[in-house]
Structures are given as C-alpha cells and as structure tokens.
Amino acid sequence: MARPAVSSVTRRIFLIATEESGDRLGAGLMKVLRQRLGDAVQFQGVGGRAMAREGLVSLFPIEELSIIGLAAVVRQLPKILRLISRTATAAVELSPDIVVIIDSPDFTHRVARRVRARDPRIPIIDYVSPSVWAWRPGRARAMRGYVEHVLALLPFEPEAYQRLNGPPCSYVGHPLVEQLATLRPDAEEQRRREADPPVLLVLPGSRRSEIRHHIAVFGQALGRLREMGVAFELVLPTMPHLAEAVRAGIRNWPVAPRVVIGETDKRAAFRTARAALAKSGTVTLELALSGVPMVAAYRAGAAEAFILLRAINVQSVILANLVLGENVVPEFLQNDCTPEILAAALRDVLADTPLRRRQTEAFAKLDTIMATGHASPSVRAADVVLATLRNARRAVQA
Template sequence: MAARPATSVARKIFLIATEESGDRLGANLMKVLRQRLGDAVRFDGVGGQQMAREGLISRFPIEQLSIMGLAAVVKQLPKLLRLIRQTAEAVTESAPDILVIIDSPDFTHRVARRVRARDPSIPIIDYVSPSVWAWRPGRARAMVSYVDHVLALLPFEPEAYRRLRGPPCSYVGHPLAEQLGSLRPDTAEQKRREAAPPVLLVLPGSRRGEIRHHMAVFGETLARLADEGVAFELLLPTMPHLQQAVTDAAKAWKVAPRIVLGEPERRAAFRIARAALAKSGTVTLELAISAVPMVTAYRVGAAEAWIMLKMIRVNSVILANLVLGENVIPEFIQHDCTAEKLLPALRDVLTDSPMRQRQLAAFAGIDGIMATGNQSPSARAADIVLATMRKARRPV
C-alpha cells in the first residue's frame, strides 16, 4: 500500500455507529471534537440522524442493519457481509487520522479487523465495550490485535480488560450521567410519586421482537395484580415507530395502559413512577438513577436462549445490578419469566417492602459509583481520541 501523506489540512475522523444509541454517542463526540479542533476536522463514516445533524453524510442508512434474531441474521447474511466489506474499504480509501467504532460489535469489529489488516497505521478506538465480562471473554484478548483503546461506559469494565488481558481500557462515563436532571423528580413530581394510586411503569422493550416476547406475560402479570385489589396507574412509554405494535398487543390486556410517546414524555413518566416492570437492558440503569424500584424480565427465542444460557458468565444479566455490585433487583429470565413468578415481586416493589427499601438504599450510591469528575463522558472520550491521534501521527 502506498504511504499516506505526512501532512494534511484537517484531521479526518471516520466514525461508525449503526444503532440509535451509538448515533447519540457519536453525535456528542463529534460536537466536542469540533469544539476542540474547530475547522481543522472533517468527519466521514456511518451514522444516523443525530450524527447527520453534526455534519456526517452516512455511507449508507443505518436502518439497513435493523435486524433481530438469528433467523433474520442468517437470511440477511450476504447483505451484512457486503456492507462490512464496503465499509472497511471506505475507511482505508478515506485514509483517516483515526477510526472510531461505536457499539454494534457484530458489525463494527468485523470492519475494524479488515481495516487493521489493510492499513495497520490507522489507529482504532472502540467506543462502548462489548460485554466481554458477561460472555465470550476471549474477545478481549483478541481485540488487542485490532483495537488501540476501549472507551468504557461502565465503571467495572477497565478492570475486566486488565484481568482478561485486553487492550487499554478507560472509563469515560455513561451518557446517562449527562441526563440526571431529566430523570429525577422535582418537588411536585416527587409528591405524585408518593401519592395514590401509585404510577407503575411497564417497559417491554425498544425492539419489535422484544415487544412480541414480553407484552403477553406482562399483561397477564398486571391483570393478576389488579385482581388482588392492588390499585395502580399504568403507564407504558414507547417510541412512535413502535406505537402500533404496542397498542395492538395491549388490546388483550385486562388493565389498559396509558401509552406515552417520545423521549421527553418517557422521562417525565420516570420522574413520577413508584415502581416498574421492565425488560432487562440499559433501561434498568435509567430506572436505578431515577430511584425507581423494579422487577426485571427477559425472554428471547429458543435458539437465542440456548446460546445465552450456555455462554453467560456473570451472576446477573441486569445492568444496574452489575454497576451496583450487588443483586438487589430481581430478574426473571426465559423460563422464569412467568406471571406466577413476576407477580409477588411486583407486589413487593409497589409496597413498602424490604425488597423495595433495599433497592432504594443501593440506588442512593449510584452517583458515586458512576462519577467521572468534572468532565462529561463525551469530553473524556474526545480527550482519548485526540491523544490517540497525537500518538499515532503528528501533534494536534
């Protein structure tokens, strides 16, 4: 391969984010990098609407990668492989000063390996660690060959990388740390949180497959709770593109939820909620930061469940439990995800039970656990990106 120029007018940063959460991270990182470098930076890559607002023209629409389930992945495999190959070629042809891959490891890591093989001089940052601490820990060691630095969202991840002999890993902070004001109640909202009937959130997931797996069992659990004479106001936050699927599934529920649309309304619901029934995922960390006690559940298809149960290496799949370092939140996974098992736990978190008090006591320490000092997560991430560029090429 021909040598790349030693100098250029502006720094070129290639970013790849293929999901909405990664798109948000990428957009915030781009914003800080532009603040630091001014006109001396150009962005290229793959991203969604938020990165587009920061000036990125995506190489392809990220909706092309909205694929759920093993069967769907197998069906779309030729298309996925083609996009991986084309994206890697785009990176090396662009010859950026750095490549930043953001989450979506099944796609981004395959691109990164190809880029490293084609042009080892391009430094590569992985923003959002794959869950090497939970399953397939050998990935951490393998990443040494194609990742220069990992930017971790969770405070326990740097130690996991040291233990697993992975690449350098730095905790930059979770983006939720920048959103505390939108998750915590003011005085009036706290009064509603404590008033009767209590507000109960139900959060079945943010993907169609998750809606399909969780809505029926959640509806049955809520019906049994109402049959016991427990009063509650039911809110179901979702996004506009899932509204119809959620509405159709909720028609079978004995207790009709009030469906809340959009992110601002969703956060407002968190601020008045007394408890939640939630699908496992990042939402559990949002609820913990909001001080909303919860019961969590997770169901997937049979093939995915077999793989998950064989490979999981942690004693909890609940993100909030892992961050807190103790299993204070009950979890009902796969065959345990039944109305019979969910019901007593949900009753407990709605009342002033020892389970509820234990969760609230643990949640009170979460700010200290996730602290990042005076810098925002995006600023800390930008610092490491710039330092890696400086080390690999010329001074910034």
C-alpha cells in the first residue's frame, strides 16, 4: 500500500487507550501536543471521555472492552478480535505520522503488531510499559520488532529494558507525581492523622473481581483487629460504579466502615489516614506518596494464582516496594492472606513500631526517586513523541 506523503503542516497522530487510566494519560499527552503543534495536528483512534474532551472521536466506546474475568474474556473473544482488527485497519488506512498505544497491552500490542506488519514505516510509541520486569521478560525483546520507544511511568523501567534487550525506554514520570498536593495533608488534616481514634483505610480493589476476592477476608481481619482491643475509625473509599458491590460485600462485616465515593473524597480520606489495608496494586504507590503506612494483600482465583505465582520473577508484587527498591510494605498473598495474619500486621502498622517507622522513612524518599525535573510527565511524554516524529520525518526525506 502506497503511503501518502507526510504533510509539511499537519501531523496525524493515532492514539489507542482502552481503560480510564490510559484515557487520562492520553488526554494529558494530547493537550501538550496541541499546545506545541496548534492546529497542525489531527488526533484519531480509540479513547474515552477525557480524550474526547481533547478532540478525539473514538472508533468505538471503550466500555465495550470492560471485560473482567477469564470466562468473560473467552465468551467475548470474537468481539475483542474484531475490535483489534478494526482498530489496526483504521490506523493503517489513516497512515498516521505516528501511533501511540497506551497501556492495556493485551489489546494495544496486538494492534501494534498488525500495524507494523502492514506498514512498517509507521513509528509506534508505547506509553506505559507492560510488566516485563515482573513476568514474561521475553516480551521486552519481542517489542523491538514493533515499538520504537517506550514511555515508562516507573523510574526503574529503563534499566529493565536495557537489561532485557528491549526497545529504547525513557522514564517520563507517573501521573501521581503531578497530584501530590491532593495526596499530602494540610496542618488540620495532619492533626487528624495523628489523633485518636486513628483513621484506618480499607481498599479491597478497583474491580468487581478484586472486591469479590478480598471483601470477606478484609472484613474478618478488621473484626479480629477490633477483638484485639485496637480502636480505629474505618473508612472505605470506592468509585461510583463499585459502590453497590462494596455495600453488598460489607453488609455482614463486624466493623461497619464509612464508605466514601469518588476520587475527591478518596484523596481526602488519604490525607487523614494513619494506616491502610490495601489490595496490591497502584494504590500502594498512591498511599506511599501520601505517607500512609500500610499492609498489602492479594487473593486471586485458583487458576489465576497458579499461573501468576509461578510466572512472577520479582521479590515483591507491591508497587511501592518495587519503586523504593526495598520490601518495606508487608505483603500477604493467597494462603498468607488470612484474617489472623492481616490483623496482627495492621496492629503493628497502626502503632509506633519499627515496621511503621521503616515505612514512613522509606516513603519520604519517593519524591527524589520519582522526580521528573521541572517538566510534567505529559510534557516529557510529548517530548519523546515529537522527537520520534522528527526522526521519522528525516528518515522519509533521506
């Protein structure tokens, strides 16, 4: 297929984001690119509401890919494959100056490989690295065949790509580093954080399947903690689409939490919390940046656990531990995720103990570890996209 000549005026950028977190990253990137290029840029591809506000008309609603659980994926596989094919075809037919895939590697990387096979001249940027450092490390080397550059959210990822012989990788920064003002307490909130009874957060997950696996054991652990004579004010932050599942799950908890809904109220709870019980995930990094010591746990279905526990090749699955480079947050996985174990660990992290002090001292290092200089993550990401565009343009003209 003959590729149209690249316009000297307009840059065509095809972006693909299929989850809300990726949609927010894509919107931030689009905003900076629009500031840099003005009207000389056109955006197309797949995205959600945030990217739509920046001018993207999505090929399809990203809610069509909100599929949770292995059984659901199997049932929806023909639909998923059709959407992959449709997205790749749209990208090739547009013949953009660059494709930016954002997170969701099970979808976006399949699109990228098809685009590369059909038109190798289109450069591809991967915004958010898959967890090649944790499992399936061979993916890094394979990505060299269809990705020009990886934009990393975590500071240790460029070294991992170099070690695994992957494509060039640049640390652009995690979006959380732009949100520190909403995570850190003011003077009044700090007084509440230090006051009794302490605010204890419980965070069972951001997906229905995660809530289903954690809600009962977390409730039992909190009941055991209360039986130990530990006083606390329990707060459970969640999102609107999960509120019904959460309320159903806590109906029989021995300790009733105060449920707060939405990102604003969640951050307010973080700013007053003394400690947290959290499902392993990005929330552990969010808590660490907030200065909230925690206990982290994870339970999965039997089949998923069998695969993951044999595939993971890192010393910790806690994101905060990985960024810090030391295992300061205790993690209790599968059979170790029991009410008795969790309650004992929570008692320690709520009190002035070596465990709590070690966490707070480590968390104080995160600003330096995750620093991005004077540029925001979106600006740093845009810098790489524009540099790749310039290099591709020079290659066409050569």
